[in-house]
Amino acid sequence: MTHIADDYDSDLDLVFERTVELHPEQIWAAWTQPAHVVHWFTPAPWKTLSCDIDLRPGGVFRTVMCSPEGQQHPHVGCYLEIVENRRLVWTDALGPGYGPAANPFITAYITLEPEGGGTRYHARARHKNSEDMLRHVDMGFERGWGLALDQMVAYMKALKTQ
Template structure:
């Protein structure tokens, strides 16, 4: 059943839009395969120490980010909407099986569309209010999501996928 598309509201949400010169199918694979996602999903020199993906609504989406000093941040949530090669919606407000989480923060939406031989790449961070949006922006949303998008493109171009 087709989900209601997550929509962008500039009062509450943040957006990264890029035209990238790697094809949709490789972007999809980079985002949905733990071994690949670990190579680019956090700005270096941080690393992804662990990643779990169960690619269906209610299925786990978990990444553990590790600082160069070894400090770890566990980000656990689940997928909400999965349309092959087209969109991926996930949230940290619900754990696997749609169980409410202790630290609800945002819903993420990745939208992909073919653009010649490349991809129009759009990522939303959807929040419950303007304060959370502003706090996510101050945490470095644009730099962070921009940097990892660049890292992803470089990784795909390295031919590792």
């Protein structure tokens, strides 16, 4: 099966990959249910205040993040590809219904592959140009996406024990 942007581009793409002790279905739920997203999506000390999801191609993926200083940062995009429990692609280059965005930054590709008793979690952030990609590196891409994934794993494991 061919997916959007299967070819890695070192001038535009940042990649984060790790094997985690969650099943693909748990990670899928964490990514696709707003009640879960708000608990892990933004690396602490940032917070995700709200999330809206319309899980279909062209459907909205909207979050409002809050900095430690209290500044709110809304992000709005839409889904491009949805393969349940395996692949999720969304972008802020387009808004809901594929409307063009004024200031695009990222297209995200989340791929989940069962591995042992867990999942190989592969995330790719594609940027519109190398300047934006380097800005994302400077923002702490790898550390931030790693912290967010750690938060997701802890949150989903805690749900399982309740």
